[in-house]
Amino acid sequence: MEDDLMTEIGARRDEIADLTRDLVRIPTSNPPGLNYREICDFLGGRLERRGFDVEHVRAEGTPADSDAHPRWNMIARRDGAGPGDCVHFNSHHDVVEVGHGWTVDPFGGEIRDGRVHGRGACDMKGGLAASVVAVEAFCDMVPDFRGAVEISATADEETGGRGGVAHLAENGWFSPERVQHVIIPEPLNKDRICLGHRGVWWAEIETKGRIAHGSMPFLGDCAVRHMGAVLEEMERTLFPLLASKRTRMPVVPDGARSSTLNINAIHGGEPEAENPVEPQAPCVPDRCRIVIDRRFLIEEDISAVKREVADMMERVGASRPGFEYEIRDISEVLPNMTERDSPVAVAVAGAIRRILGKPPDYVVSPGTYDQKHIDRIGRLKNCVAYGPGILELAHQPDEWVGIDDMADSAKVMALTLLDILGPEGKSR
Ligand SMILES: [Zn+2]
Numbered sequence: 189m190e191d192d193l194m195t196e197i198g199a200r201r202d203e204i205a206d207l208t209r210d211l212v213r214i215p216t217s218n219p220p221g222l223n224y225r226e227i228c229d230f231l232g233g234r235l236e237r238r239g240f241d242v243e244h245v246r247a248e249g250t251p252a253d254s255d256a257h258p259r260w261n262m263i264a265r266r267d268g269a270g271p272g273d274c275v276h277f278n279s280h281h282d283v284v285e286v287g288h289g290w291t292v293d294p295f296g297g298e299i300r301d302g303r304v305h306g307r308g309a310c311d312m313k314g315g316l317a318a319s320v321v322a323v324e325a326f327c328d329m330v331p332d333f334r335g336a337v338e339i340s341a342t343a344d345e346e347t348g349g350r351g352g353v354a355h356l357a358e359n360g361w362f363s364p365e366r367v368q369h370v371i372i373p374e375p376l377n378k379d380r381i382c383l384g385h386r387g388v389w390w391a392e393i394e395t396k397g398r399i400a401h402g403s404m405p406f407l408g409d410c411a412v413r414h415m416g417a418v419l420e421e422m423e424r425t426l427f428p429l430l431a432s433k434r435t436r437m438p439v440v441p442d443g444a445r446s447s448t449l450n451i452n453a454i455h456g457g458e459p460e461a462e463n464p465v466e467p468q469a470p471c472v473p474d475r476c477r478i479v480i481d482r483r484f485l486i487e488e489d490i491s492a493v494k495r496e497v498a499d500m501m502e503r504v505g506a507s508r509p510g511f512e513y514e515i516r517d518i519s520e521v522l523p524n525m526t527e528r529d530s531p532v533a534v535a536v537a538g539a540i541r542r543i544l545g546k547p548p549d550y551v552v553s554p555g556t557y558d559q560k561h562i563d564r565i566g567r568l569k570n571c572v573a574y575g576p577g578i579l580e581l582a583h584q585p586d587e588w589v590g591i592d593d594m595a596d597s598a599k600v601m602a603l604t605l606l607d608i609l610g611p612e613g614k615s616r
Pocket of ligand 1: 280311312345374375
C-alpha cells in the first residue's frame with residue numbers, strides 16, 4: 189500500500205506544480221488582504237468536487253476585516269470509513285508585498301529549472317499545494333482510512349493571524365475534541381521538522397522632556413538625549429546579557445539560539461520632513477520613542493523579560509535627574525515547543541526517514557507563526573510545521589519552490605497520514 193501511494197504521488201508531480209502556479213496567480217497580498225474569497229473559492233471548489241465538506245468562515249469583527257477586504261478562511265474535511273483521529277493541514281493563503289528586485293512576474297507562476305517562481309511560491313503556496321495533493325492521493329488510494337483529514341487555507345498569518353487561525357481557534361475549529369494532529373506546511377525545508385518558535389514581546393519605550401526654544405536648549409529638557417542614554421545603557425549591559433543566554437531549543441539560524449532584541453523604530457521631536465531641506469521649528473523635543481522587538485527563549489519567563497528592561501531604565505534614571513519614562517506593552521506571544529516524541533512529530537520523522545533516507549533535523553523557528561494560536565487558543569500541543577520550500581527564500585524577490593521538493597514533501601505528508609490513519613495505523 190505504501191509503495192502504491194508513493195507511486196501515485198510521483199504520478200501527480202505535475203499536478204502539484206500546476207496547483208502551485210494557480211495559487212500564485214491569485215495575488216493575495218497582505219496588507220491589505222486581497223482576493224481572500226477568490227483563493228478560498230478556488231480551493232474549496234476543487235476539494236468539494238473531490239468529496240470534501242467545505243466551509244468558508246469570515247473572521248468578522250477582527251481588526252483587519254472590512255467589506256473592502258474581508259478576511260476569508262476555508263476549511264475542508266473528509267471523514268474516513270471508521271472512527272479515529274483527525275489530521276489537519278493548515279496553510280496561510282496570504283503573501284507579503286512584492287517589493288523590488290524581481291526578474292520574473294511575481295504573480296505569473298513561471299516555471300524555470302524545475303522551480304515555480306512567484307510571490308508566495310515558497311511561503312507558502314507550494315506547501316499548501318503539496319498538502320492538498322498529498323491528502324487527495326491518500327483519500328483516493330486508501331479509501332478505507334480511519335478518522336478524518338482536514339485542510340485549511342487561512343488568512344493574515346503574515347500580520348499575526350488574528351483574522352485567520354486565531355479566529356478559527358477561538359471558534360473551536362482546533363479544539364482537541366475535533367482535531368488531534370496539526371501539520372503546518374511552512375517552508376522549513378523538506379528534511380526538517382519545526383517544533384515551535386521563540387517568544388516575542390513588543391513594547392514602546394518613551395522618554396519625556398520639556399519643550400523650549402532650540403536656541404536656548406538649557407531652558408528645556410531634551411527627550412532625545414535621555415533616549416541616547418537609554419541606548420547607551422542598552423549597549424553596555426542589556427545586549428551582552430541577552431547574548432549570554434542560550435537555549436536548549438534547536439533554533440535556526442544559530443544566532444537566534446540566544447535572546448535577541450531589535451529596535452524597530454526610533455522617533456523624537458518634530459515629524460520627519462519628506463524633503464530634508466524643509467524647515468523645522470527650533471524646538472527641544474519633549475518626547476522620544478523607540479519600539480523594541482524582544483525575542484525570548486523557552487527558559488525565560490515573560491515577566492522577567494519585562495523586568496530586565498524596567499531595571500535598565502531605572503539604572504539610567506539613577507544618574508539623570510528628572511528622568512521620566514514610560515514602557516507600554518504592544519503585544520506578546522509566549523514561546524512554544526512541541527516535544528519530539530509527540531505523535532505527529534514521530535509520524536513525520538518516520539516518513540522523512542523512509543522517503544529521504546535520513547533522520548530529520550529538528551528545528552525551532554526564530555520568529556512566530558500560526559502554531560501559537562493552535563497551542564494557546566486551541567489548546568492543541570500536537571502540532572509541528574513541516575513543508576517544502578527553503579526558509580531563506582521567504583519574502584525575497586524571485587521567491588521560488590522546487591517541484592521535486594514539493595513532490596518529496598507530499599510523499600512525506602501522505603506517508604504520515606498512512607501511519608496515523610491507515611487501516612493499520614496508530615489512530616485510536
Ligand atoms: Zn509563512
